[in-house]
Amino acid sequence: MTTPISMSRKPAITIDDLSMQYGDATVLDSVSCDIPAGQWVSIVGPSGCGKSTLLRCVAGLTNPTTGMVQLGGEQPAFVFQDPTLLPWRSAADNIQLPLELEEQSTENRSDRILQVAKLVGLDATDINKYPRELSGGMRMRVSIARALVMKPNALLLDEPFAALDEILRQQLNQELLHIWQTQQMTVLFVTHNVTEAVYLSQRVLVLNANGTVGGDVAIDLPIDRVPAIRNTPPFLEKTAAVTRILQEGL
């Protein structure tokens, strides 16, 4: 039995009429969305519809042409599509990078690193290895551990499992769900995979090819997600609903 998520209705992330243009090309067009604290929202859409751009705007890595993003809490943590690890640092040193940059006390640092490493399924031996010595899945775990080390209130994930095989992807989905449930974070998750989006989320935001919002589908499935749920009629209905909106927005 997993811990129920405490959800405040106060938005953790507010995206207000956000548009983004690169030259003449409109990438995002008047996107608005409130994400309550503790909710997992996935963003799906065809390639080039601005999913990653939206996430970068939320993180403050890209300035929107118009509109704004309001964050209820501190700066959210970000997990990129690539693990973006510093190859000359061990996994442990990569995980502690945000603590170093914040110039936080070194006291209890190793405990914190071990704690987050354990949370993402890495042991003490793994974290002493260099990125080149780790598999793709392990590198991604290190990247997630680095994002979690600062105990963020919100986590932004930009297709973190896109390069992984299906079995590993499902395993990491399950682990990430567990982390979300135990850490009580707000999650904004970009993916191409509709099944993954429905399985992980409480809401799926569908972006059209022209950068507008095509739909906002509530996933009112039990909060304890187990792989078997993927074969149940309610799950398949939600997947079909999201797919339909995606096809209409092409």
Added chain:
Amino acid sequence: MKTKPPISVVLYPILFLLLLLAVWQAADWIWKIPRILLPSPWEIITISIQRMDDLLSATLITAQAALAGFALALAIGTTFGLLFSVSKIARRGVYPYMIFLQTVPIVAIAPLIIIWFGGGMASIVVIVTVISLFPIVTNVTTGLRSVDTGLLDLMTLYRAAPHQVLFKVRLPQAIPYLVTGAKISSGLTIVGAVIGEYMAGHGIDEQGLGYYIFMSSQNFQTEVLFASIFLSSLLGVTMVTAVAVISRTLLARWTFQLEQ
């Protein structure tokens, strides 16, 4: 997985060298080639043994000059690379002159250096520095400027200060580039040291291989000339190999980045 190089990689060049020496020696016996034109391998070996102390001492002096100039080139080159990576004005204003300096033959600049720094070790070291500086500047500048944008985004997310970006990302990421520059420069250092000693190595107590090359050519001691040339080449190979071995050890951590 690393595969061991086949034995032919080492064996064939050695066999070829032995064949060449045999043909050379045989040609000397058959045609009695004057020593002043082309001494036989045996004569070169004999003179090398007779003057071993002098030649070894000269080799060490050349090596010292090369190492000192190389160290200076590394320090100055990295500093310029840093400057060019942070300042567009410096890069656009000074970099063209660096290229200009690189295109001028070192033998043309050497007399000027000797006028400014006097004959002797100081001028030789400066000549080595000038000849080996450019590859280091170019590579360090490229390394510092071609940082993975994902890593820069990461630093932006955590609101890293410019000095944190420099020391935690840019400089470590530039190390493979610095090593590449150092590898290219290491071979040039011996060229610079020999040219420096050839032109500025007179009238000092300790003479390097460049001086021996100069004096033996002036006195038609061709066998000493050959021995000096051989030792210069050996020194160059040693220098390049040493830098390659050090860089391989140093770059072990960077393998993932290089694979990417």
